[in-house]
Amino acid sequence: EKINAASKEENQVLFSFEYFPPRTHVGADRLLQQLDRMSAHSPAYWDITWRDSAAKLSLEMANVMQNIFSIDTMMHLTCTKMSIETIDHALQIIKSQGIQNVLALRGDPPLGQDKFVKAEGGFESALDLVKHVRNKHGDYFGVTVAGYPEAHPDVPRNDDGLPSSEGYQNDLVYLKRKVDAGAELIITQLFFDTNIFLKFVNDCRQIGINCPIVPGIFPISDMRGFLKMTSLCKTKIPSEITAALESIKDNEEAVRAYGIHLGTEICKKILGHGIKTLHFYTINKEKPTLSILMNLGLISERKVSRPLSTRQEDIKRMS
Numbered sequence: 001e002k003i004n005a006a007s008k009e010e011n012q013v014l015f016s017f018e019y020f021p022p023r024t025h026v027g028a029d030r031l032l033q034q035l036d037r038m039s040a041h042s043p044a045y046w047d048i049t050w051r052d053s054a055a056k057l058s059l060e061m062a063n064v065m066q067n068i069f070s071i072d073t074m075m076h077l078t079c080t081k082m083s084i085e086t087i088d089h090a091l092q093i094i095k096s097q098g099i100q101n102v103l104a105l106r107g108d109p110p111l112g113q114d115k116f117v118k119a120e121g122g123f124e125s126a127l128d129l130v131k132h133v134r135n136k137h138g139d140y141f142g143v144t145v146a147g148y149p150e151a152h153p154d155v156p157r158n159d160d161g162l163p164s165s166e167g168y169q170n171d172l173v174y175l176k177r178k179v180d181a182g183a184e185l186i187i188t189q190l191f192f193d194t195n196i197f198l199k200f201v202n203d204c205r206q207i208g209i210n211c212p213i214v215p216g217i218f219p220i221s222d223m224r225g226f227l228k229m230t231s232l233c234k235t236k237i238p239s240e241i242t243a244a245l246e247s248i249k250d251n252e253e254a255v256r257a258y259g260i261h262l263g264t265e266i267c268k269k270i271l272g273h274g275i276k277t278l279h280f281y282t283i284n285k286e287k288p289t290l291s292i293l294m295n296l297g298l299i300s301e302r303k304v305s306r307p308l309s310t311r312q313e314d315i316k317r318m319s
């Protein structure tokens, strides 16, 4: 089914999990086992990221996520190195798998390049992709787009590291164009300053963006990943977080525990502002996300679903 990110009941909090296609067979096996355990916690939906070099795997994973685990699945789709034909092919495949949700993205520049270049016979932006999905498939797909509480990293920054106000405004206007073209849901880039996220939601509402805006939560699980992501996304890191991490940065376990504590506090603040949806960048790790959900009282003890062995037979039959 299409994702409905609005909670059905007044106090119900919806949460969702994001995964990336693993690089090895061992990784794929591990991810299947993890999905099996995570599915028992009934996420509202889950999604699989896209990179052109792993397209086949994203399509296969999306099929398993939707049809073996029976959880509404959203596949990311980008314009990087993708012609319109390859985009259409991917959309056709997921349609035939009964998947009804797409996260339409421009995508990052191809590996080793620092500027996005439109593929030959392809699209220049997420806006083009949203329009294309709507033109070609009507309202079959629920279309989601990315939103940037601190503006897209290409937007010029001031000395304080924050985006210029003109750049921020242009980014918002452009986001509205993606919504006006047919996107029904926004998932945000990661952030660590919750006030920036709350201001972003407010600013979106001010300019007439009315669809649900789902905060992207990134549980810190190790220093390397944290530094890589925040420098890539040009994320502002509040000074108290820098200070807390500075004192424990060589202790992996302490960093993980702090990541869970911080993630819990960020989610609490968001939920306290009446926002009832949380999207977790799991980076294919299980414990940080589950610990945060447990701290929030949104899940209880580890549940066990149908034994994976029976699913593995289904998976074999499918491929």
Ligand code: FAD
Binding pocket: 048, 049, 050, 051, 076, 077, 078, 080, 103, 104, 105, 106, 107, 108, 109, 124, 125, 126, 127, 145, 146, 147, 151, 152, 153, 154, 155, 170, 171, 174, 178, 187, 188, 189, 190, 216
């Ligand atoms: P766009 O919406 O096209 O915008 C990119 C930038 O260009 C913005 O600053 C926008 O303001 C500007 N811009 C573009 N066109 C115009 C225009 N006509 N007028 C004015 N400004 C314009 N990357 C992957 O490779 N695979 C993934 O699976 C993936 N998943 C992601 C999931 C989420 C939730 C998020 C937030 C990001 C994800 N990314 C992924 C990263 C994303 O691809 C990059 O951030 C990329 O650089 C921009 O993609 P976009 O869809 O936001 O682009």
